[in-house]
Amino acid sequence: MKIEFVSGIHFSPTGNTAKVVNAIGRKIAGDYYKEVDMAVPGNRGSARSFTSNELLIVGVPVYRGRIPEVMAEEIRNWRGNKTPAVILVTYGNRVVEDALLELKDLLIGQGFVPFGAGIFSGQHSFNKEIGYNRPDKKDLIVAENFADEIVDKLKELDVNRVGLVVAGDRPYKKVPPMSQMPFLPVTDMRCIYCMICANYCPMEAISFSNPKAVDAEKCVRCTKCIKVCPVQAKAMTPDAFDALVKRISTPDVMGRKEPWFFV
Numbered sequence: 001m002k003i004e005f006v007s008g009i010h011f012s013p014t015g016n017t018a019k020v021v022n023a024i025g026r027k028i029a030g031d032y033y034k035e036v037d038m039a040v041p042g043n044r045g046s047a048r049s050f051t052s053n054e055l056l057i058v059g060v061p062v063y064r065g066r067i068p069e070v071m072a073e074e075i076r077n078w079r080g081n082k083t084p085a086v087i088l089v090t091y092g093n094r095v096v097e098d099a100l101l102e103l104k105d106l107l108i109g110q111g112f113v114p115f116g117a118g119i120f121s122g123q124h125s126f127n128k129e130i131g132y133n134r135p136d137k138k139d140l141i142v143a144e145n146f147a148d149e150i151v152d153k154l155k156e157l158d159v160n161r162v163g164l165v166v167a168g169d170r171p172y173k174k175v176p177p178m179s180q181m182p183f184l185p186v187t188d189m190r191c192i193y194c195m196i197c198a199n200y201c202p203m204e205a206i207s208f209s210n211p212k213a214v215d216a217e218k219c220v221r222c223t224k225c226i227k228v229c230p231v232q233a234k235a236m237t238p239d240a241f242d243a244l245v246k247r248i249s250t251p252d253v254m255g256r257k258e259p260w261f262f263v
Contacts, residue, residue, distance in 0.1 A: 001084070001157050003055045005029075010059040011038040011071045013202045013222035016122030016135060017090045021059035023140045024086070024118075027147035028055070039202035039224075044074055050083040055154070056112060058103065059088035061122065065097025065173045068220060070203070072106060080111035082159045086150055086263075087117045087166075092124030093131040094253050101168025113159040116150055117166050118143070118261035125223045126236075127245050130253055139259050146261040153263040164262075179217045183241035185225050187212040190233035197225035197234060 008025035012018035018037065025033040038044055050056055058075075060067045067089070087103045089096055096119055104114045120139055124130035135143070185197075191211060198206040205218035206225060226234045 001154055001159070002053060003084070003154055004053045005034070005051075006032065006055045006057070007034045007036060007050075008057040008059070009036040009038060011068055011074075011202070012059065012061065012090075013039045013220075013224040014123070014125055014227060016120075017059040017061050017088070019135050019140065020088055020090060020118070020120045020143050021057050023143040024088075024147045024150070025057050027144045028151055038071060038074060041202065041204050044070070046077070048078045050078065050080045050112070052082045052084075052159070054083055055150075056080070056083055056085040056107075057088065058085060058107065059090065060099070060103060062089050062091040062096050062099040063178070063220070064175045065095060065099060066175055067099050067102050067106075069178075070220065072102070075103075075106045075110060078110050078112075080107070080113075083112045084154065084157060084159060085112040085114045087114050088120065089118075090120045090122035090135070092126070092248075092253075093121050093134070093255075093257055094124075094248060096167065098168040098170075098172040100166045101170070102172050104164065104166055105170075113162050114164050115153060115157060115159075115162045116146070116261065116263035117164060118146055118259065120259040121257050124248075125221075126241070127249055130249060131257075135259070142259045142261070146263075149261070149263045166262075178220045181221050183221070183237040183239075183244075184216055184219060185214055185221075185223070185234050186237050187233050188235070190231045192231055192233070194230065196228050196230060200224055200228045 006029035
């Protein structure tokens with residue numbers, strides 16, 4: 001089939017997912033590739049329509065075995081017309097669980113035809129030693145190889161006869177809202193009120209008049225504010241957070257896990 005337009009849409013607060021989605025999209029379409037960053041609040045909230053001659057690449061991080069709810073809400077506003085799609089998840093070297101299946105099901109429900117899927121390791125948001133510096137150069141080479149496979153598959157793709165099978169279970173794993181996580185970004189006396197954290201927060205959870213005020217209901221604990229703070233004034237509240245980091249930092253999780261893709 002002939003593809004006239006390639007879009008890569010991702011929710012990637014710390015940049016891991018964006019690297020993979022963009023590596024694939026640019027390898028396929030070059031200067032004709034369009035990136036949409038859903039971690040920018042202004043890019044969300046609009047209905048989007050896609051034709052049968054477009055290719056959509058969608059990438060999300062895995063949050064506790066599911067896709068971020070903010071992306072699930074966005075996808076429900078999209079409309080495809082038998083639009084071919086490639087689905088990607090990045091995970092903090094632990095488990096993917098039902099995230100890839102959930103992403104596939106959501107897109108099918110909106111008129112898309114997922115025909116390829118990929119799983120890539122990314123540096124964990126809570127412990128940078130887990131998956132440190134992933135996706136790395138090796139991962140992005142795999143992503144570009146994936147792009148070549150996608151191009152080959154599109155030459156013979158029949159959107160009426162696609163049966164992509166991915167890991168996961170229905171009903172999906174039940175997870176409590178992020179607002180119930182027992183930790184939150186806090187700010188210490190080093191804060192210089194530069195407001196960089198508020199400007200970069202993907203959920204607009206940080207007050208633009210007081211960077212120490214964080215809306216627990218909006219915050220998805222992505223740690224973007226911690227990473228962008230120029231004076232290292234932000235950190236997660238200790239105790240419960242430290243206990244969680246210790247619990248997830250097992251030898252299996254600390255080891256390298258290679259990416260996987262299928263078309």
